[in-house]
Amino acid sequence: MQKNKFDWDKNLNPEQKEIVLHTDGPILVIAGAGSGKTRVITYKIAYLIIEKKIPPDKILTLTFTNKAANEMVERLHSIKGLNCSGLWIGTFHSIFCKILRREANSAGYKNNFNIYDENDQLIVIKDIMKKFGHSDKNILPKTIYRKINYAKNHLISPEEYVINEWDQYDKVTKLVFSEYERFLRNHNAVDFNDLLIKPVEIFDKKPLILKKYQNRFKYILVDEFQDTNLAQYRLLSLVSQKYKNICVIGDDDQSIYGWRGAEISNILNFERDFQGTKLFKLEQNYRSTKNILGLAQSLVKYNKKRKIKNLRTFRGEGEKISLKILNDEREESVWIIQNIKKEIFKKKKRMSDFAVLYRTNAQSRILEEGFSRDSIPYTVVGCVRFYERKEIKDILAYLRVISDPNDEINLKRIINYPARGIGKTTISKVEEIAKRREVNLYNGIKFGIKSETFPERSREHLKMFYSLIEKYRSIKEKISLNELVRTLVEETGISDIFRKEGTQESRGKWENILELFSSVSDYSNREDNGGLGGFLEMVSLISDIDGWNKKQDSVALMTVHNAKGLEFSSVFIVGLEEGLFPLYNYMNDESEIEEERRLFYVGTTRAKDKLYLSYALKRMRFGEIKITKCSRFLEEIDRNFVESEAEPVIIKERKLKKKLHPESNKYNIGKLVAHEMFGIGRIIDIEGAGEFTKMMVDFDAVGKKKLLVKYANLKYIN
DNA sequence: AGAAAGGTTGTTTTT
DNA sequence: CAACCTTTCT
Numbered sequence: 001m002q003k004n005k006f007d008w009d010k011n012l013n014p015e016q017k018e019i020v021l022h023t024d025g026p027i028l029v030i031a032g033a034g035s036g037k038t039r040v041i042t043y044k045i046a047y048l049i050i051e052k053k054i055p056p057d058k059i060l061t062l063t064f065t066n067k068a069a070n071e072m073v074e075r076l077h078s079i080k081g082l083n084c085s086g087l088w089i090g091t092f093h094s095i096f097c098k099i100l101r102r103e104a105n106s107a108g109y110k111n112n113f114n115i116y117d118e119n120d121q122l123i124v125i126k127d128i129m130k131k132f133g134h135s136d137k138n139i140l141p142k143t144i145y146r147k148i149n150y151a152k153n154h155l156i157s158p159e160e161y162v163i164n165e166w167d168q169y170d171k172v173t174k175l176v177f178s179e180y181e182r183f184l185r186n187h188n189a190v191d192f193n194d195l196l197i198k199p200v201e202i203f204d205k206k207p208l209i210l211k212k213y214q215n216r217f218k219y220i221l222v223d224e225f226q227d228t229n230l231a232q233y234r235l236l237s238l239v240s241q242k243y244k245n246i247c248v249i250g251d252d253d254q255s256i257y258g259w260r261g262a263e264i265s266n267i268l269n270f271e272r273d274f275q276g277t278k279l280f281k282l283e284q285n286y287r288s289t290k291n292i293l294g295l296a297q298s299l300v301k302y303n304k305k306r307k308i309k310n311l312r313t314f315r316g317e318g319e320k321i322s323l324k325i326l327n328d329e330r331e332e333s334v335w336i337i338q339n340i341k342k343e344i345f346k347k348k349k350r351m352s353d354f355a356v357l358y359r360t361n362a363q364s365r366i367l368e369e370g371f372s373r374d375s376i377p378y379t380v381v382g383c384v385r386f387y388e389r390k391e392i393k394d395i396l397a398y399l400r401v402i403s404d405p406n407d408e409i410n411l412k413r414i415i416n417y418p419a420r421g422i423g424k425t426t427i428s429k430v431e432e433i434a435k436r437r438e439v440n441l442y443n444g445i446k447f448g449i450k451s452e453t454f455p456e457r458s459r460e461h462l463k464m465f466y467s468l469i470e471k472y473r474s475i476k477e478k479i480s481l482n483e484l485v486r487t488l489v490e491e492t493g494i495s496d497i498f499r500k501e502g503t504q505e506s507r508g509k510w511e512n513i514l515e516l517f518s519s520v521s522d523y524s525n526r527e528d529n530g531g532l533g534g535f536l537e538m539v540s541l542i543s544d545i546d547g548w549n550k551k552q553d554s555v556a557l558m559t560v561h562n563a564k565g566l567e568f569s570s571v572f573i574v575g576l577e578e579g580l581f582p583l584y585n586y587m588n589d590e591s592e593i594e595e596e597r598r599l600f601y602v603g604t605t606r607a608k609d610k611l612y613l614s615y616a617l618k619r620m621r622f623g624e625i626k627i628t629k630c631s632r633f634l635e636e637i638d639r640n641f642v643e644s645e646a647e648p649v650i651i652k653e654r655k656l657k658k659k660l661h662p663e664s665n666k667y668n669i670g671k672l673v674a675h676e677m678f679g680i681g682r683i684i685d686i687e688g689a690g691e692f693t694k695m696m697v698d699f700d701a702v703g704k705k706k707l708l709v710k711y712a713n714l715k716y717i718n
Numbered sequence: 719a720g721a722a723a724g725g726t727t728g729t730t731t732t733t
Numbered sequence: 734c735a736a737c738c739t740t741t742c743t
Contacts, residue, residue, distance in 0.1 A: 623734040
């Protein structure tokens with residue numbers, strides 16, 4: 001045997017080895033949860049480079065999160081005798097962003113284009129709606145936003161957008177959509193969808209450019225293929241056309257991004273569209289106990305649209321699944337903590353062996369309260385993403401404007417932040433000037449400074465702002481990114497805002513800013529760093545899960561979506577109630593329910609040793625306490641895998657109802673009541689019934705207040 | 719101009 | 734319940 005020869009047999013099972021060795025032609029791998037997908041992909045890359053002597057820069061590897069990509073790179077580095085420098089590996093969005101930067105000209109863009117996130121998109125949409133006089137309350141910008149995104153996900157242009165007569169939003173959507181596209185183009189900005197759509201357009205229009213990439217990517221590997229959307233599928237077909245060496249790996253049971261345009265049909269169509277596709281299955285699970293896997297399978301088999309898999313595990317039965325019914329979400333968090341403590345004590349587990357998964361981010365708060373009350377270390381993954389926090393976005397807005405002053409959205413964001421006396425009237429005057437002179441807003445400011453229409457004061461303020469930005473624009477190449485960001489935060493006075501104010505909140509925000517500084521440093525220290533523009537791009541494309549690592553010993557709190565691809569010794573899935581999981585917006589038809597069911601399946605298969613499921617009889621939602629109903633998924637699962645346990649009686653619920661009725665009748669209009677904080681007042685109106693009764697009370701001290709009787713804790717005065 | 723208070727609104731999930 | 738928007742007040 002040669003010195004550096006890699007021992008494929010030792011590291012792969014026969015199923016996996018076959019896939020690794022089968023290098024040429026289209027390959028579709030249906031890989032069950034925990035079957036070693038990442039291992040197969042990394043070894044395939046290694047095999048191509050080591051055995052087949054393929055230069056790394058001829059291999060394209062696409063993932064869905066940066067975290068997955070980073071993990072793969074890490075694993076590749078651990079393979080002895082492998083040099084993979086030059087390998088194209090990253091998320092669809094980052095890889096095609098890179099390509100779009102190179103070919104920006106062909107799409108009518110400058111290569112320093114900015115990437116707009118949901119927030120920016122919404123601002124653009126709101127602006128346009130206002131311009132068209134559609135700011136009536138019955139049309140929500142968010143609805144339009146969703147519709148535009150949906151269209152773009154499906155590669156539908158504004159011209160192709162079909163107006164359904166029965167849909168009251170469609171007409172406005174079409175109008176706003178085309179205006180929105182124009183706005184982005186005019187401001188050298190793209191949204192997330194464009195990062196995929198624009199390359200498709202370029203490839204369609206310019207065969208020579210397409211050829212360049214077809215020649216380059218001799219081998220293409222795709223992870224999480226079940227989550228690809230139409231644009232991604234198109235990109236794959238286009239780029240792989242020459243060599244047709246494309247290997248896609250996915251699990252139709254784990255497709256949970258349908259709402260983002262992912263098409264499970266991509267898996268089904270693959271064999272049809274890529275002729276001569278070889279189909280493989282990975283059915284050996286290495287992660288979960290028989291009980292966990294059994295429960296997961298008993299659930300997912302209710303889905304009709306799926307490829308049948310027979311997942312097996314070498315692992316033993318393990319512990320049965322715990323299912324617990326609690327009275328409310330507070331009790332739920334207490335129960336979670338008790339179990340964590342118990343396991344840590346009895347089984348010597350670490351905090352980082354645990355994850356609590358929920359359907360919506362909003363559920364994290366009550367859990368956080370519980371955890372901090374008990375001083376249990378925890379990390380919330382996601383929720384408010386770091387780079388989307390206001391204090392961070394404001395600084396980034398400065399950087400974006402410095403990088404490209406044409407970015408109107410970000411310019412408006414900072415023109416008066418921190419407050420520098422440039423108010424609404426001044427801004428709209430500047431806008432007018434810009435429009436009249438047919439220049440962008442930034443140049444509008446330049447003219448505004450000289451314009452007589454402004455009071456001396458305003459002109460002074462505008463001038464100060466303009467020269468501030470100009471100054472940084474001129475020095476941005478000369479000083480380090482580090483220095484740039486730090487002096488900017490000082491000079492603008494942003495640092496003072498947070499340091500002066502001594503509140504807990506502002507201190508937290510300042511800490512976030514310090515974290516931003518260190519992320520700038522980190523980025524600058526990277527060898528391949530791309531300066532200001534590169535940093536901004538990284539920031540746009542990063543996701544919450546990317547920054548999270550298991551190294552700190554704490555319990556992980558996250559949405560089930562965020563948990564995809566991860567594994568933990570013990571997993572809690574909480575809030576298993578109708579309307580929450582499955583979520584009510586997703587209960588309309590069977591295909592939506594199937595996606596929710598897959599989501600639950602993804603959650604359960606994250607667990608290696610122990611799975612806990614729970615739901616609460618009452619839960620506070622929308623600021624009101626609602627009586628809940630047990631999730632249908634709990635009725636579907638095979639109870640043989642579940643540990644039987646005495647359950648709390650439902651009588652408590654009835655007691656509550658009885659108690660509430662006489663109480664709500666106690667108050668009448670005109671009567672006097674006393675409130676702990678507001679003092680004495682007179683009831684002037686009552687609305688709602690039962691526990692949702694609201695009252696308007698006119699207090700002597702503070703005037704009229706609308707109160708929820710249940711919480712107001714009013715004393716009745718005779 | 720800008721802060722503060724009030725009322726209203728609505729909540730998935732994310733690259 | 735909180736985030737957001739509008740109005741109101743200084």
